[in-house]
Amino acid sequence: MELGIGSRIEHPNFGKGVVVDQGTDFYNIWFKNANAVKSIGKNFELRILSATESSGISGQVNMADLEFALHKILDERSDISELVPLGNKWHGGTMILKPLDDTMQQKEVPIETFFHKIVMVRDRLRVMEQQINAHKGLSDEQKVDLQQYITRIYGSLTTFNVLFKNADDAFKGSGKE
Secondary structure, three states: OOEOOOOEEEEOOOEEEEEEEEOOOEEEEEEOOOOEEEEEEOOOOOEEEEOOEOOOOOOOOOHHHHHHHHHHHHHHHOOOOOOOOEOHHHOOOEEEEOOOOOOOOOEEEEHHHHHHHHHHHHHHHHHHHHHHHHOOOOOHHHHHHHHHHHHHHHHHHHHHHHHEOOHHHOOOOOOOO
8 A cells, every 4th residue: 555645654663653755665754753754665564543545746745735734633643732841839739710609619620730721722822823824725914814813812821821930931912022
């Protein structure tokens, strides 16, 4: 079976990867663990995780297409997220949600869990920004309009900046930088 670009595989030494190009006798595969592209012979036995049909056209993928496809694959099929440190004072802490009605039970959430969810929202917003910027069907004006919504979302999330250890990781909205 000929693997197409975007096929997901697993190599016994390099781990999981995505086919990003192909030649006559080899595949160029990006491996997550190595964060590198390696050429693997087509006759090498790879474990196929999901196959994409080969178009028969090699060398026709530009970097923008490759970056878009890679981000899409990683976002949809993995739980990769940027490692962002929580402020030291919050480690082991608990967020308590207490309803006004004293007869109702309060909810306790570990701050690490809540922080992870906030970071995942930010990661997904970044992927959305990349997809908007790479989208071929949107005009520049439409891209700018959508980017403004994302900037406002970041602004709404600045409340949670107190949780970040490093100021560089914090949310920045449309206010003064």
